[in-house]
Amino acid sequence: MDDLRDKYLGLIAGAADEAGLEDLRVQAVGKKGEISLKMRELGKMTPEERQTAGPALNALKDEINSALAAKKAGLADAALDERLRTEWLDVTLPGRGRGQGTLHPIAQVTEEVTAIFAELGFSVAEGPRIDTDWYNFDALNIPGHHPARAEMDTFYMHRAEGDNRPPHVLRTHTSPVQIRSMEKMGAPMRIICPGGVYRADYDQTHTPMFHQVEGLAIDKDLSMANLKWVLEEFVKAFFEVDGGVELRFRASHFPFTEPSAEVDIRCSWEDGTVKVGEGDDWLEILGSGMVHPKVLQAGGIDPTEWQGFAFGMGIDRIAMLKYGIPDLRAFFDSDLRWLRHYGFSALDVPTLHGGLSR
Numbered sequence: 403m404d405d406l407r408d409k410y411l412g413l414i415a416g417a418a419d420e421a422g423l424e425d426l427r428v429q430a431v432g433k434k435g436e437i438s439l440k441m442r443e444l445g446k447m448t449p450e451e452r453q454t455a456g457p458a459l460n461a462l463k464d465e466i467n468s469a470l471a472a473k474k475a476g477l478a479d480a481a482l483d484e485r486l487r488t489e490w491l492d493v494t495l496p497g498r499g500r501g502q503g504t505l506h507p508i509a510q511v512t513e514e515v516t517a518i519f520a521e522l523g524f525s526v527a528e529g530p531r532i533d534t535d536w537y538n539f540d541a542l543n544i545p546g547h548h549p550a551r552a553e554m555d556t557f558y559m560h561r562a563e564g565d566n567r568p569p570h571v572l573r574t575h576t577s578p579v580q581i582r583s584m585e586k587m588g589a590p591m592r593i594i595c596p597g598g599v600y601r602a603d604y605d606q607t608h609t610p611m612f613h614q615v616e617g618l619a620i621d622k623d624l625s626m627a628n629l630k631w632v633l634e635e636f637v638k639a640f641f642e643v644d645g646g647v648e649l650r651f652r653a654s655h656f657p658f659t660e661p662s663a664e665v666d667i668r669c670s671w672e673d674g675t676v677k678v679g680e681g682d683d684w685l686e687i688l689g690s691g692m693v694h695p696k697v698l699q700a701g702g703i704d705p706t707e708w709q710g711f712a713f714g715m716g717i718d719r720i721a722m723l724k725y726g727i728p729d730l731r732a733f734f735d736s737d738l739r740w741l742r743h744y745g746f747s748a749l750d751v752p753t754l755h756g757g758l759s760r
């Protein structure tokens with residue numbers, strides 16, 4: 403028994419890690435361990451022999467178990483010490499600066515527009531950027547031969563040879579979302595649809611992709627008066643000009659509205675920059691009107707029962723106006739210096755009460 407004790411206490415003291423220690427435990431006091439086997443031999447002994455050998459074996463087993471436990475704790479401590487030695491870090495070092503991104507003015511203005519119209523009871527609807535020419539044109543009362551269709555500088559999707567289905571287009575305006583929303587929600591409804599649109603056009607104020615926000619309200623007894631009030635409220639809130647911004651409604655023509663009006667805001671030009679709300683110039687910001695009965699019909703809504711007003715506004719354009727950005731093309735250049743200068747903090751969520759932009 404002394405030999406066993408010396409052997410295992412020696413081995414335990416020399417164990418290099420927890421796995422080695424576990425092997426030793428199995429070897430000594432495991433089910434088939436050397437000491438367990440010895441204990442089993444107790445049955446073959448005489449009662450006298452057993453009286454001395456039994457307690458001695460139990461004591462040896464206890465001694466080995468506590469040696470194992472003590473060594474295990476020692477190994478864990480040593481491992482922790484080693485980790486602490488190698489994984490140290492100097493908390494007194496200065497922090498490393500992280501570049502913070504900004505919200506693009508288009509994202510910011512979309513949020514601002516959404517916040518204002520949400521307050522007026524409008525919800526946000528979306529539609530696909532690739533749409534059929536039926537949604538983009540025909541359903542909006544722009545038939546195949548209509549000049550508006552040619553004027554839109556439409557991008558047509560490629561069709562495989564022999565595929566004679568009518569073409570898909572990159573939507574040229576957000577107006578097709580009017581039809582999709584009518585189909586989905588029916589009347590009454592109040593929605594805005596912000597999103598990207600496409601036209602083959604490129605200069606200081608035109609890019610092949612730009613953004614619009616469409617508005618559509620359908621109800622009983624809606625008139626141009628409701629349209630005018632909603633737009634006035636919007637412009638007043640959006641441009642954040644004390645005393646409001648004067649609007650001018652000009653009679654116009656769109657195939658999807660009757661009557662139609664274009665809306666200008668009062669502004670001044672000084673040294674190539676615009677100021678909104680003052681001066682003797684006018685700047686067009688949107689098209690609008692009462693929804694044409696054929697358009698309601700295309701969306702599955704009975705025009706003898708319901709009326710609607712609609713408008714379509716360029717998001718990029720009102721962003722340029724509000725934040726004094728002279729060139730539309732810069733919106734899409736991804737120039738970090740420009741983005742840092744004109745970008746907005748992602749944490750300043752625009753609300754009517756908290757302020758739209760800070």
Ligand code: DAH
Pocket residue numbers: 574575576577616617656658659688689690691692712713714715
């Ligand atoms: N869809 C027109 C465009 O892209 C804008 C527009 C005009 C939208 C009048 C409307 C509207 O909803 O009523 O130029």
